[in-house]
Amino acid sequence: GIPYWTYNNGDEPLVAISLLDTSNIANQLDSTPRVFYLGGNPEVEFPETQEEQQERHQQKHSLPVGRRGGQHQQEEESEEQKDGNSVLSGFSSEFLAQTFNTEEDTAKRLRSPRDKRNQIVRVEGGLRIINPEGQQEEEEEEEEEKQRSEQGRNGLEETICSLKIRENIAQPARADLYNPRAGSISTANSLTLPILRYLRLSAEYVRLYRNGIYAPHWNINANSLLYVIRGEGRVRIVNSQGNAVFDNKVRKGQLVVVPQNFVVAEQAGEEEGLEYLVFKTNDRAAVSHVQQVFRATPADVLANAFGLRQRQVTELKLSGNRGPLVHPQSQSQSN
Template identity: 45%
Template sequence: MATFMATFLSCVLCAHLLCHGSLAQLPMGQGQQPYPARRLWEQSECRVERLQAVEPSRRVQCEAGVMEYWDQNDEQFQCAGVAPFRTTIQPGGLLLPYFSNSPRLIYVVQGSGISGLVIPGCPETYQSFQQFHQLEERGPEQRFRDQHQRIHHFRQGDIVAEPAGMAAWFYNHGDTPVVTITVADTSSHANQLDPRLRMFQLAGQQRREPYGRQAGASGEEETSGNIFSGFDVEMLAEAFGVSRETAMKLQSRDDRRGNIVRVEMGLQVLRPEQTRSYEPVEEEKEHRRRGANGLEEAFCTARYRENIGDARRADVYNPRAGRMTTLNSQKLLILRSIQMSVERGVLHRNAHFVPHWNINAHSILYVLRGRCRLQISGPLQASARFDREVRQGQMVVIPQNFAVTALAVSTENFEWVSFKTNDNAMVSPLAGKASIFRGLPDAVIQNSYRISREEARRIKYNRGEELLLLQPTAQGVRASA
């Protein structure tokens, strides 16, 4: 009997482990453990006492654009477990298909175009049919001219999510350059390789420059081949059923165009025509009207793009202070697998981003335009750990639980986008509505700071119902001046 029970319990345990392991591989975060959501590389060595506003450390020129990379060896990016880079695609430029070892969030700073995300196992739902008489002449094998997975339009203000290991491409069909900011989460459990962003090219050759050195400064160009370059040509030809010459072209050994190439006469691909201007609010209404029926939430049909630049989508709005929009996995389901979220904000001149801290995430702030005075304070010293003016094009890492505040100081609005390392990032404000002080009794505040009861009440209520974005006061304007 004891032997039977032991065998039975062993079987139950094995079944449980097998089911758990299978569920952990499901897309969209189904079956994943809620914590820890990220792998922390060498967390004991993480030093956050030297925060800086930094710009890209290396620039790689391509035929039809530029790739600019922030230094992955920078301590603040290593601590946050992220690797950021900026991409500029000139009109008519194609960012060649690639994938990486880490999930990525992409913010479209400017421009518009089309893109594709190739998901293994999903059907090619874009199909171009030949006419019937052509079928008779050429045979049934010519039934389709082309078929491929979905193509998506993107525009300024869009967030595009790309899971780890899935190939993507971008094309600029407009008249102005497309500029995007990408933050890859190298600490995600989806990354089983190592704590560095590794880009795998499906075509072309990637130009490489050592960190801290501008492209061409060394006098020698370093390149790395695409994923086909490591295969034997004969085996590659056999695998695809093509000639040896075609297989050699797949390896792109003599291609010096870089990751972004120019498409002559435009990219001719099968895609729906745009019969009206893109309207994100109406598109969202239509998506909700169809409803989620199980199939709608499947990985193949999941939305992986959402616009957060439209003022009508603001979650927080103060006409005298600005607006802020948050995109998390409750709004865009695919962010569960990306394990990141995004915050997009606009702060009017002399307005204040309330002092707060991020409860469950690091925040990687990128300045889109304007300037602000940014202060970050941590536990090791009383004074602000970071107190500088940050400007367009700079990036700052705000560690989890560090208090941060910002004051717009330029004549134009201060605009930013923050990538959060949690798909449902939460903040805790220190002032205004929903602040920590609103939840404390007057007497606790009074005795904590050795102030009068009246002063304690002013701390709690003087900002009234303002939430996160605070309009300027006369005192604040004088301080800014």
């Protein structure tokens, strides 16, 4: 869902009660409550849920070595997943350093802060945050509400017979995101192809050049089906406990299902690029990128949540934030 943080700036302890509506139409998973933390070593909030998922995870990793891609992969996975319970702990420090263009020490703190801080952190000296005026926030909310009420209307009644039914999202000029070293991303939804509103589907075309990375991200309001159409690469999917539920090479013709809110990252191989289509179960599927979240989060919040120094926060928010498409070599050269 939408990432958020809470800070008590009052003089008394604050007790907050959260109501999780798992039957909400926006939830496309199941009725099991899940909390996805971006940082820290959060304590277990739903023990019975984690026990079930850990049992399935252990059954998966108890398969013979030959069926799991070799002993080296098994040792590597256990080494990467033994620290932290946040979604970033499911990625290696080396991969995070490449993705965010940071030092390895910063990447290690993102995976698991050294002092093992959980989801509640005491801030010494208080937070220094610039807040917008209340009136400005109200105006923005009113504008958003107005836009939502006008969705699906263009002043003319549309019929299925008159709707455009074809869109070539693989055209280079059609790209919504582009990095000359890493690749491009194009999307099609009910705004660009209105008939998708009736199908409740949207699509994404991703082309990664050699070694190109689509940095960690998640679908806010949809499940997705990834289909490889050309090349090869690697896909890693992390669940709410910080476990990599999928970490394998993919090739042409293979399908991978990515559940809603599970964090996923893709990287093309060294020999050739990777091209794939993503079909999403929402006609206006929304994606959240970890890089964008870091950039929008106040510096003091990042420093206290991950135990970072000010220099590391600046590096994370600015140096490593050049869009979700990343090429490791160009990142290191820019330093």
